[in-house]
Structures are given as structure tokens and as C-alpha cells.
Amino acid sequence: MxxxxxxxxxxxxxxxxxxxxxxxxxxxxxxxxxxxxxxxxxxxxxxxxxxxxxxxxxxxxxxxxxxxxxxxxxxxxxxxxxxxxxxxxxxxxxxxxxxxxxxxxxxxxxxxxxxxxxxxxxxxxxxxxxxxxxxxxxxxxxxxxxxxxxxxxxxxxxxxxxxxKEDWWPISVYCEKCRKDFTRILNVENYEIEYECDCGFSGKFDFRKKGIVKLxxxxxxxxxxxxxxxxxxxxxxxxxxxxxxxxxxxxxxxxxxxxxxxxxxxYEWVRIKGGKEFSSSSGNVLTLKDVLEIYEPEVLRYLFVATRPNKGFQISFDNDVIKIYEDYDNLEERYYSGKIDEKDKRIYELSQIKLAKKKPERIGFRHLITLVQSSKKISGRGEKVKNWLEKYAGDDMKFEVKDKIGKLSKKEKDILIKVRDLLKKNLDEKNLQNELYEIGRDDVKGFFQLVYRILIGKKNGPRLAGLILANKEKVARLLKDL
Ligand SMILES: [Zn+2]
Known part of the structure; x- marks a missing residue:
């Protein structure tokens, strides 16, 4: 319940x-x-x-x-x-x-x-x-x-x-000479302890004056x-x-x-999902620093805030990262619109380091995947996306706009010329996407596969209009000599 x-x-x-x-x-x-x-x-x-x-x-x-x-x-x-x-x-x-x-x-x-x-x-x-x-x-x-x-x-x-054992004591003593705890207690009287050590040293001290005892x-x-x-x-x-x-x-x-x-x-231990090898710099232990390379502090807090400590959850490094960022952005949206229940409101508040009066400006993680791979410099969340792409993202998330077109049939060439001419219209993303559908109307799937193949050498990729706009010059150069 x-x-x-x-x-x-x-x-x-x-x-x-x-x-x-x-x-x-x-x-x-x-x-x-x-x-x-x-x-x-x-x-x-x-x-x-x-x-x-x-x-x-x-x-x-x-x-x-x-x-x-x-x-x-x-x-x-x-x-x-x-x-x-x-x-x-x-x-x-x-x-x-x-x-x-x-x-x-x-x-x-x-x-x-x-x-x-x-x-x-x-x-x-x-x-x-x-x-x-x-x-x-x-x-x-x-x-x-x-x-x-x-x-x-x-x-x-x-x-x-x-x-x-009979000779058990609720304390251990660090030897004054070798500083190690391979010691045996010989006698305790009031505040005085007598001990001997494997190194050969033996001594007697008052534990109100010498801090070498540990419970x-x-x-x-x-x-x-x-x-x-x-x-x-x-x-x-x-x-x-x-x-x-x-x-x-x-x-x-x-x-x-x-x-x-x-x-x-x-509190239950957290599990880790995805991500092949964790940075050896930290001795194969996944640290907070490693997680902060991928997650914004607030999104990371959100993961822990949203689940009661006695319940397990996982921190994902695979493509689920996108979904987690989207869930967080959605929570934020609801928080600032006021359309949110008490519990979610609290989850959002406690995920924040400092609660902002106005909704922070953010670019969605998925969109950033396209942007950061388009030689655009984006700080903040973009840095996290970049780290994620380098270390953990699946190959389906990675792309690069090519600089050469291979062999084309006459029909393919005609289609790509239409795409090239479309670029000259300077449309926004939504209108561009609509016009692209219009060109490919007769065989939408085949059309998109062709354009992705020519642009990034893959069967599919990020939203095409976004991909093109983020790489406008490169795409224009590629299609110039058709
Ligand atoms: Zn010693």
C-alpha cells in the first residue's frame, strides 16, 4: 500500500x-x-x-x-x-x-x-x-x-x-612502539593497562593520558x-x-x-545496472564521484529520496539513464505547475540542494544526446551526457555525421536532393520533421532508413529533424555535391 x-x-x-x-x-x-x-x-x-x-x-x-x-x-x-x-x-x-x-x-x-x-x-x-x-x-x-x-x-x-575466550577484553591496544594492535592485555587496574606486543615491546599506561586504546x-x-x-x-x-x-x-x-x-x-544495499567496467581509478569500487559523472546532484538525490531506505533499488548506467532523467524532469514540471500530490511534492523538495523559486531551464537528456554529438559545447547536464556516452551508453546512442556519401541509385539521389533543398528553408524542428515525413510519404520507413544511412551510417538514430538541425553545416556540406 x-x-x-x-x-x-x-x-x-x-x-x-x-x-x-x-x-x-x-x-x-x-x-x-x-x-x-x-x-x-x-x-x-x-x-x-x-x-x-x-x-x-x-x-x-x-x-x-x-x-x-x-x-x-x-x-x-x-x-x-x-x-x-x-x-x-x-x-x-x-x-x-x-x-x-x-x-x-x-x-x-x-x-x-x-x-x-x-x-x-x-x-x-x-x-x-x-x-x-x-x-x-x-x-x-x-x-x-x-x-x-x-x-x-x-x-x-x-x-x-x-x-x-577467557582472555577476551572489550578493548584493543595499539602498541606504543610499532603502533600496531598485535597486542595482549596482561593486566587492568583502575585506569592502568599493562600489555605486551608481538614486536617484543611491553608497557603500562594510564588510558586517561595516553590515547592508544580502542573499544x-x-x-x-x-x-x-x-x-x-x-x-x-x-x-x-x-x-x-x-x-x-x-x-x-x-x-x-x-x-x-x-x-x-x-x-x-x-537501509538496503543499492544495486548497479549496466556499465561494463567501473573506473579502475577508484579500485573497482563504485563511488559517489563515479555516479556524479553521469547524474546531476539533484537527480541523484531524487533516486535515493524516492525509495524508502528499507527497499532496494538500482542505479542504472545503461540506457535507462534517459528514462530516469525524463522522470525527474516530469516531476519538476509538475512541481512548478502545481499539479502534484503532497508526497511527490515532498520528494521534489528534498531532491533539491536549494529550492529554486522559478522552474530551472533544462534541456532534456535525450535531446542532449544529439546536441553533444554535434560538436556543440554544452555545459552542466551536457557534461553528464558526454561522460555517459563515452563510458556507458549503448552503441545505438552513438553517432557521427559522415563526410562522404557512398554510391546512390537515381531514386535515392532524387530523394536526398529534396532533403537538401528543404534545409534551405530554415524551418524549425517541428516543421522540418513534418516536411521530412512529407518527402518520405510513399515509404516512410524506407525514407528514414535511407537518410540515416547516408548521414550517420546507421539504420536509425535520434529524431531526424533534431539531428539535422544540430549538425546543419555538416549535413549541408555532405549533401552539397549531389
Ligand atoms: Zn609493537
């Missing part, structure tokens, strides 16, 4: 209902910058962004935080990073050198994503967890976890096939809900299975941290 109200507004209502008197609502999102951020993860950020906007539209104050979990360990070398980076495995991502120049590994991938986010109008408050941890911001949450270790083990074991993910997540007072956070399938990290985080935040469980929204 179709929902009456827009999904982000429903979630915003639920957040307010849970805690009606709260002064500032906190909506959170985050990811580990272990490599280029996949477009699937973008769904998490935009889900949060839309809920934030819905809350603001209801007159609420909101803090939108985005956690870079860059104190997580470097686990695996992705495809676009040199193999020798293996030597950094076990270090916090924030301490690994960038393989692409200045700064750290984490910073490189953070910046890549932050730049693309800005382009689609999403500007949260970024929190680098490496900085928080290094400043010992979570010392009290760590202390609570250590003090309640047995209780945490009990909660986690409920959902595990194999029980946690394990299943404890880290609820600890941060409590620390930041989070009211809403979406999560993907990896966290959402029964007994998964969301299940245990709910119990831990209540029982161990005496905090509140935020409202949660499961």
Missing part, C-alpha cells in the same frame, strides 16, 4: 515522539575509511541527511554528525593501493601513510568522499574518531566497559555460537550513542541481522551505559 506521507517525515515524527522535549536532536552516520567509499554507503548518509532536513522543516534544532571511524585498524589492502601497504596492517587507519601523496591513508579517502558529499548538498559535522580517541575523550566509556566486562561478555555470548566495535557503537546522545542512526545489513551489532548495541547502551536506544532505520 502506498504510504500517505513521505518516509523521512514519518521518521522525524517518531524521533520527536520518543523524546518530545529534547532541545537539540542528534542524527548520526559514519563509516570506516578503509578505502574508497562505495555508493552503497552513501545511502546511509543521505538517509540521515533527509531525516535531518525533515526535523528542521518541523522547526527542530538538529546536530548532524558524521563519524570517520579512522581509529579502526587497517585490515586489508584494497585493489587501488600498492601491495606493499601490507606492512601497515594492524595500524590505525589515521596513522597509515597515504599511497597517493600528502596526509594519511584515512585522510585521502575521507577527503574524496567529503568533496563529493558537498556536491550533493550534504555538509554534516565530521568527527574523526582517531582524534577523539587520541585525546582520550572516551576514557570514561572505556572504564565503564572494563568494569562491566563480565556483563558485556554475557550479552555478547547470547548471540554467539562459540563463546568468547571493540560492538561496545564502541553503544558507547558513542551515549557519549553523543544520538537520537537517530541508520544501519546497513551488516549491522542489522538478528543478533548483529545493532541487537547487542541496544542491550549494551541500556544495561551498561544507562543510555537511550536511538531510532534505527535499516
Amino acid at each position: 502506498a504510504e500517505k506521507f513521505f518516509w523521512a517525515d514519518q521518521i522525524a515524527d517518531d524521533i520527536i515522539k520518543k523524546n518530545p522535549k529534547k532541545n537539540i536532536y542528534v542524527c548520526a552516520s559514519g563509516i570506516t575509511p578503509s578505502g574508497s567509499v562505495h555508493i552503497g554507503n552513501f545511502r546511509e548518509v543521505i538517509t540521515t541527511d533527509l531525516v535531518v532536513r525533515a526535523l528542521k522543516d518541523k522547526g527542530k534544532k538538529v546536530r548532524f554528525i558524521y563519524s570517520w571511524d579512522d581509529f579502526d585498524r587497517f585490515r586489508k589492502v584494497p585493489a587501488n593501493v600498492p601491495k606493499e601497504w601490507e606492512k601497515y596492517i594492524g595500524m590505525p587507519l589515521s596513522d597509515v601513510m597515504s599511497p597517493f601523496g600528502k596526509g594519511s591513508y584515512a585522510e585521502h579517502f575521507e577527503k574524496e568522499f567529503e568533496d563529493s558529499l558537498k556536491e550533493v548538498g550534504i555538509e554534516p559535522e565530521f568527527i574523526r574518531q582517531s582524534e577523539m580517541n587520541k585525546k582520550c575523550e572516551y576514557a570514561e566509556e572505556i572504564k565503564t566497559a572494563l568494569d562491566n566486562k563480565d556483563e558485556i561478555v554475557k550479552i555478547l555470548n547470547k548471540y554467539r555460537k562459540e563463546r568468547l 571493540v566495535w560492538r561496545v564502541d557503537w553503544p558507547a558513542r550513542w551515549k557519549h553523543e546522545g544520538v537520537d537517530f542512526e541508520p544501519g546497513g545489513i551488516d549491522h542489522s541481522t538478528p543478533g548483529g551489532s545493532y541487537t547487542t548495541a541496544k542491550e549494551i547502551v541500556k544495561k551498561i551505559y544507562k543510555g537511550r536506544v536511538p531510532l534505527y532505520e535499516f
